[in-house]
Amino acid sequence: MISDALLRRFDLNGPRYTSYPTADRFSSLVGPADYASALSAVKSPASLYIHIPFCRSLCYYCACNKIVTKSNSAANDYLSHLEREIELIAKNAPSLELVQIAFGGGTPNFFSIAQFESLFRALTKHAHLDPNREQSIEIDPRYLSDGYMESLRALGFNRVSFGVQDFDEGVQKLIHRSQSFEQTRAAVAAAREASFSSVSFDLVYGLPLQSRDSFAATLERTLSLEPDRVALFNYAHIPERFKAQRRIPSESLPSIEERVSLFLYAAERLVDAGYVAIGLDHFARPRDPLAQAAADASLRRNFQGYSTHAKTQLIGIGVSAISQLNELFAQNSADLDVYQTRIGRGELATHRGIALTFDDRVRASVIEKLMCHGALHWSEIAAEFSIDAKSYFARELTSLQRLEQDGVVSLTPDTARVTDNGRLLLRAVAMVFDAYRDQPRPTQATSAEPEATPIRFSRIA
Numbered sequence: 001m002i003s004d005a006l007l008r009r010f011d012l013n014g015p016r017y018t019s020y021p022t023a024d025r026f027s028s029l030v031g032p033a034d035y036a037s038a039l040s041a042v043k044s045p046a047s048l049y050i051h052i053p054f055c056r057s058l059c060y061y062c063a064c065n066k067i068v069t070k071s072n073s074a075a076n077d078y079l080s081h082l083e084r085e086i087e088l089i090a091k092n093a094p095s096l097e098l099v100q101i102a103f104g105g106g107t108p109n110f111f112s113i114a115q116f117e118s119l120f121r122a123l124t125k126h127a128h129l130d131p132n133r134e135q136s137i138e139i140d141p142r143y144l145s146d147g148y149m150e151s152l153r154a155l156g157f158n159r160v161s162f163g164v165q166d167f168d169e170g171v172q173k174l175i176h177r178s179q180s181f182e183q184t185r186a187a188v189a190a191a192r193e194a195s196f197s198s199v200s201f202d203l204v205y206g207l208p209l210q211s212r213d214s215f216a217a218t219l220e221r222t223l224s225l226e227p228d229r230v231a232l233f234n235y236a237h238i239p240e241r242f243k244a245q246r247r248i249p250s251e252s253l254p255s256i257e258e259r260v261s262l263f264l265y266a267a268e269r270l271v272d273a274g275y276v277a278i279g280l281d282h283f284a285r286p287r288d289p290l291a292q293a294a295a296d297a298s299l300r301r302n303f304q305g306y307s308t309h310a311k312t313q314l315i316g317i318g319v320s321a322i323s324q325l326n327e328l329f330a331q332n333s334a335d336l337d338v339y340q341t342r343i344g345r346g347e348l349a350t351h352r353g354i355a356l357t358f359d360d361r362v363r364a365s366v367i368e369k370l371m372c373h374g375a376l377h378w379s380e381i382a383a384e385f386s387i388d389a390k391s392y393f394a395r396e397l398t399s400l401q402r403l404e405q406d407g408v409v410s411l412t413p414d415t416a417r418v419t420d421n422g423r424l425l426l427r428a429v430a431m432v433f434d435a436y437r438d439q440p441r442p443t444q445a446t447s448a449e450p451e452a453t454p455i456r457f458s459r460i461a
């Protein structure tokens with residue numbers, strides 16, 4: 001068991017490494033011309049991420065890029081800009097083949113079915129949609145109308161992720177997200193009835209008032225609905241960065257020991273119930289493609305988290321969306337007005353990004369291996385990049401040796417492996433390889449632009 005002292009030592013805010021370099025390293029040195037040139041080089045099948053930023057009410061814990069509104073006209077306006085962006089992308093990448101499409105937010109089900117139909121007309125006009133594609137959507141069960149899931153299924157959606165967080169009413173009150181068990185149960189039933197192949201739940205631990213008993217009850221209710229996947233995210237309370245979090249009284253938050261105990265209990269209960277633990281915070285039924293990808297070491301990590309498709313190029317559309325094309329990350333403006341003005345003028349909305357250096361690519365590979373498989377083989381890194389990996393990472397190896405003394409990793413001449421107990425500190429191990437972690441963040445050229453937020457911070461434990 002990892003000691004409390006060690007956990008406390010690592011109780012710091014850190015990235016979830018859905019990319020390396022992390023999004024806070026992007027700068028305005030990358031612009032629309034770089035993105036256009038990267039798009040024109042896209043040859044292989046691609047994944048598409050579409051960001052829908054609108055939410056009907058504000059959850060106080062939220063660290064996402066969202067716009068709280070009840071106005072449907074905002075969505076109509078946004079939809080026309082998404083369609084225009086699809087056209088602009090197709091101009092640069094004319095033979096685009098999409099094997100995966102994911103909608104995230106915000107709240108993607110802010111869009112009506114008619115709005116989705118319009119969007120898919122634009123997609124089919126400008127790209128080839130693989131009939132066997134994986135098509136996923138994040139859904140807020142509080143705003144789900146009758147027949148909605150069935151209509152989504154008819155549009156090709158086959159995976160759904162429901163935001164749940166916690167079923168406890170006291171916790172829900174403090175996070176300003178009232179969502180009855182019945183609403184979630186009905187949403188799952190609608191997805192099953194419409195033959196969605198995968199239903200996923202997002203739970204969050206570390207929320208105000210959570211106790212082991214209350215979270216155990218949430219887990220039992222979760223298990224009774226038999227999701228195929230469960231993501232167990234850690235709440236990062238950073239009120240100085242995320243304004244809404246200031247409404248959560250810090251004295252209502254569990255201590256680090258309590259958070260660790262919540263995670264360990266939940267992980268054990270999910271594994272007992274037959275789920276396979278994957279990477280940092282995911283659990284899946286053994287037959288789920290994510291569990292199979294973890295078993296055969298093909299699991300990848302990208303901006304959407306763990307993925308079986310991350311080897312493909314990723315094109316992000318919408319406000320603040322990030323694209324990952326070969327050796328370039330490019331992010332759209334996170335300001336809705338700026339995004340829409342630029343797309344409206346017929347320009348790509350790239351605001352910032354980063355072109356990967358050789359060192360970035362080596363470290364990205366090491367960090368991805370750790371985050372996906374909890375282990376790395378020096379010989380694999382050496383072969384992949386034609387380097388003497390142990391010499392290249394001599395300084396990092398010394399840090400790993402210290403972590404070995406703490407029981408976080410175990411080392412052999414060719415491997416570094418995160419121990420079962422060390423899994424809680426997976427990000428701390430990955431941070432050893434982050435060359436940017438002690439460097440100041442780049443300043444943005446356009447001061448009017450709000451900082452984009454896709455870097456998802458989370459406490460280490």
Ligand code: SF4
Binds near residue numbers: 062063
């Ligand atoms: S948690 Fe989800 S639904 Fe709540 S405000 Fe954030 S993006 Fe919107």
